[in-house]
Amino acid sequence: MKNFIKVIISGSLFLLLGCSSDKTLSLVDNEQVCNNKNFKGCDTAANYYMKKKEYQKAVTYAKIGCNNNKAKSCEVLGKAYLDGKQVKKNLNKGLKFLEKSCTIGDGYVGCHDLAVRYSIIGFGIQKDYVKSSKYFKIACEKGLYAEACYYLAFNYEYGRGMQKNDGLSVYYYRKALDFYKKECKNDFNGCKNVGEMYQDGKGVSKDLKKALEYYHIGCEKNDGTSCFKIGMMYQFAKTYDQTQGYLIEDAAKAKEYYLQACDNKYILGCETFAKLNK
Template sequence: TNRLKAARYYEMGCSGGDATACANLAQMYENKKNADSNDKENALQLYAVACQGGDMLACNNLGWMFANGSGVPKDYYKAMGYYKFSCENGNDMGCYNLGLMSNVNNIYGIDKAQLSQVDLNYLACNAGDMMGCANLGWIYANGDLGAPLNNHYAAKYFQMACDGGILGSCNNLGVLYQKGLGVPQDDQRALDLFSYACDNGFESSCRNYGNFKEHLLRVNPNYGRLFMPYNSYEIP
């Protein structure tokens, strides 16, 4: 049958290192009519292989299996880890499911006392708490609280928090643009962010704007490289 042919092709692809083929084969096992425990276990293992291979939907699906006890004992903390990994690597379903886990009614019954500050801020950010997003930006910008230094993630969460009205995050995002950390170096974008935060009452941004604007006067009309390195801007 076509299903058997598809399964054989997926098996070949998966054996050859194709993560998407592994994920597709996992779905066939998971969605098999009258799937038994062996089918669920096969699906779980294949999703794990696909996730490790970079298939973010597989990471989300692996999280779902842990969240719902499908083929494995329920483990909300593992589920959240897979959802978080999937979300931060661009999978919208992972973000959606992570958001469900951060539901204010705590529909999953998560014991937040067991979570790290990083995880708590993930939950807060995905529940719409912009300070949680701001805190994540700071954590990643500084490599703090056990999280690795990652300026790309720092910029992402500072942008979310800035859009949500956290002026300190607008300033911090400006610092990243000024230095080209996690984002393309962009003098004008940095100035705009400093100016916005300053105009709305964040005093550190006023100083950053003034100092940076004064320094840019030393450059050519095309705003080329600065005559001297300027490294005094810091994320507070």
């Protein structure tokens, strides 16, 4: 009877692993899901091992997943070939797999990674703002990806790879701002980015009060960069605030926030605090 129950349990587990993949499953479970040909588990395993820098395992699961049209697996495999992680560096293969990731339904991160690589010198790929704008647009509109929307707006603002268009620039900056505000609820980077957009007047009127408000939220979430930016605003209030009259220079507050930045492992905060304390 006990053996019969074991068989039933084992069979049920096999069916579960063969039919589902979920982030709540353990890594071992996701590996079994992948090996049992429910390929979403390959995405999870490949992404996990890539983040852990266990590239051999990452590539193994990424190949299985990508061969079965899983976007995250193709993204991981593309990055592995572009960066020479566990496979021989091959730019053409890397771009091919990232493009495949981008064309699959939920592959917006692959689109964004392509866009970044076409925007920046140093990846061994010729800079191409036309292609970078194309992929930023896909990532922004398909993936609701804040950073992609921001850089697409930047390209429209300065005519990089496209004709300058102030209207579309504002539209995509505002789209990025909306996404960053949503991110701010759970991620301090979103708060910092909202603060920067209000400080710089990207897609919105320059508003130092709102900028400071979001920097404070980020700083309270232990983001050293946000704390540092508050310190800068208090130290250089006259420079930052030449028209609104909202900021007042306050050396004591500046030092307070530089120290908080330092406590949150932002090195420039430590260096600036030390200089002011001489």
